[in-house]
Amino acid sequence: MNVMTKPDLTEARSVIGAPELAPTKTPKPPLLSVEDAKSLDVARMTDLFKAHLNPGQLHFMKLLGFHKVKIERAEGMYYYDQNGRAILDFFGGFGSLAFGHNHPRIIEARKRFQDEKRHEIAIAFMSQYASALAHNIAACSPGDLDMVFLGSSGSEAMEAAIKVAERAAGPKRPKIVYAENSFHGKTKGVLSITDGQLYRGEFKLVDNTVRVPFGDIEAIERAFRADPEIGVIVLETVQGGGGIIQAQAEFWQKLRKLCDQFGVLWVADEVQCGLGRTGRFYAFEHYGVVPDVTALAKSLGGGKSAVGAMIARREVYMKAYGTPKTAMIHAAATFGGIGEACITSIEALNVLYDEGLIDNAAETGDYLLERLEAIRRKHPTIVKEVRGKGFMVGLEFHDFSQTLPMVLRPVVAMLDDKLKGSLSGFIGALLLRDYGVLVAFTEYNRNVIRLEPPLICQREHVDVFCDALDGLLSRGIVGIVKDFVKSQVS
Numbered sequence: 322m323n324v325m326t327k328p329d330l331t332e333a334r335s336v337i338g339a340p341e342l343a344p345t346k347t348p349k350p351p352l353l354s355v356e357d358a359k360s361l362d363v364a365r366m367t368d369l370f371k372a373h374l375n376p377g378q379l380h381f382m383k384l385l386g387f388h389k390v391k392i393e394r395a396e397g398m399y400y401y402d403q404n405g406r407a408i409l410d411f412f413g414g415f416g417s418l419a420f421g422h423n424h425p426r427i428i429e430a431r432k433r434f435q436d437e438k439r440h441e442i443a444i445a446f447m448s449q450y451a452s453a454l455a456h457n458i459a460a461c462s463p464g465d466l467d468m469v470f471l472g473s474s475g476s477e478a479m480e481a482a483i484k485v486a487e488r489a490a491g492p493k494r495p496k497i498v499y500a501e502n503s504f505h506g507k508t509k510g511v512l513s514i515t516d517g518q519l520y521r522g523e524f525k526l527v528d529n530t531v532r533v534p535f536g537d538i539e540a541i542e543r544a545f546r547a548d549p550e551i552g553v554i555v556l557e558t559v560q561g562g563g564g565i566i567q568a569q570a571e572f573w574q575k576l577r578k579l580c581d582q583f584g585v586l587w588v589a590d591e592v593q594c595g596l597g598r599t600g601r602f603y604a605f606e607h608y609g610v611v612p613d614v615t616a617l618a619k620s621l622g623g624g625k626s627a628v629g630a631m632i633a634r635r636e637v638y639m640k641a642y643g644t645p646k647t648a649m650i651h652a653a654a655t656f657g658g659i660g661e662a663c664i665t666s667i668e669a670l671n672v673l674y675d676e677g678l679i680d681n682a683a684e685t686g687d688y689l690l691e692r693l694e695a696i697r698r699k700h701p702t703i704v705k706e707v708r709g710k711g712f713m714v715g716l717e718f719h720d721f722s723q724t725l726p727m728v729l730r731p732v733v734a735m736l737d738d739k740l741k742g743s744l745s746g747f748i749g750a751l752l753l754r755d756y757g758v759l760v761a762f763t764e765y766n767r768n769v770i771r772l773e774p775p776l777i778c779q780r781e782h783v784d785v786f787c788d789a790l791d792g793l794l795s796r797g798i799v800g801i802v803k804d805f806v807k808s809q810v811s
């Protein structure tokens with residue numbers, strides 16, 4: 322019999338921290354320690370980023386001046402850099418930081434979990450943590466959106482969403498409708514319903530898709546009528562990557578009816594707009610309708626862990642995976658529903674309600690929109706439109722490539738392709754450099770800045786942000802462009 326014996330670790334333990342004494346057979350490569358990682362300076366980080374992560378991305382960071390910043394710590398609404406400078410976070414990790422940075426209750430729950438030496442991986446057993454999180458997500462979800470699949474990202478949650486819908490729709494209706502300017506992730510399945518040419522590149526994608534304009538109910542009806550193989554429609558409730566684009570309430574109500582009429586399953590992608598960001602737990606709740614399947618991620622991880630969830634109506638889920646024979650077709654992956662991630666989300670959802678963060682997003686979000694609208698009126702030649710709901714706000718600038726004085730055009734033309742004609746890059750770079758404020762750009766519309774501050778954002782933070790923006794815009798287009806160009810040579 323092959324008896325497994327435990328290795329004697331006494332000797333190994335005694336040399337931990339003294340690698341030069343460790344007589345191991347496998348030599349240790351030149352690994353950096355955790356402390357080494359924390360203390361890397363900007364120059365060394367740049368070298369490592371270039372050598373091992375993404376040299377091309379560094380190019381954009383340099384263009385915006387972001388490569389000079391090393392974040393040492395983050396708390397609440399702020400990052401703190403290597404010089405102790407506070408950076409107000411109106412970017413919010415594209416909606417991943419509803420609770421701000423390092424929320425004390427979320428940190429505490431994680432610490433307790435670690436101190437109690439709770440288990441993480443429980444593939445063999447049922448997990449009390451995954452069960453409780455699934456219960457909580459179902460409790461936050463309207464109608465019979467009761468069945469939860471847990472994963473580790475928005476893409477994974479959306480993959481699960483299109484798979485459960487495809488199986489429930491059945492083999493005769495494999496086609497998926499998606500919208501222009503959609504963003505649903507970069508894994509291959511959801512990339513096929515993501516509308517960005519940059520991301521799609523030359524990849525061979527799944528071809529059972531039909532593209533329609535976002536918010537156009539007639540186009541959807543035409544598609545449903547024309548093609549009985551359509552079984553699923555996937556839409557972000559608010560398009561984030563598209564530039565904070567919303568559809569009318571009437572659109573969603575008609576969509577629900579149309580889906581019922583044609584037996585098409587509606588998948589609502591709430592990865593970015595969900596979890597209270599627009600002033601309701603799910604953005605679709607503004608319209609009094611319930612989809613068949615939805616997905617959450619980003620802030621579901623409490624800003625501390627990677628958690629994504631697909632949530633399906635029970636009937637849909639049971640059709641897809643409801644029998645012992647079908648149950649394992651799309652059961653959780655290795656890290657789906659692991660311990661600490663789940664308790665992080667459980668605490669986060671409790672904090673969301675205990676601290677009234679959804680109401681705050683609605684109320685303080687209105688205040689943000691009001692202040693931005695006043696800024697638009699003050700700078701009408703620069704700001705084209707302010708739009709959004711709660712803390713999911715888009716600020717669109719006029720395309721200035723044709724209006725810029727002739728003398729500045731060659732200078733701007735020399736700057737990178739990505740920034741030509743777009744003020745967002747200039748404004749984002751100067752907001753950080755001169756005002757210590759961070760904002761986000763938008764994938765498909767380079768003239769739009771996305772504002773997705775943590776839901777803990779208060780009026781005073783809105784004032785700091787809006788005063789900074791107003792101050793910057795008061796320099797005028799020429800001043801902004803000149804200052805940006807100067808920052809490239811300094």
Ligand SMILES: Cc1ncc(COP(=O)(O)O)c(C=O)c1O
Pocket residue numbers: 415474475476477479504505506507557561562590591592593594618619
């Ligand atoms: C609407 C939407 N869906 C899906 C995703 C993919 O999420 P992840 O980046 O966690 O894979 C994103 C990410 O930005 C998103 O905004």
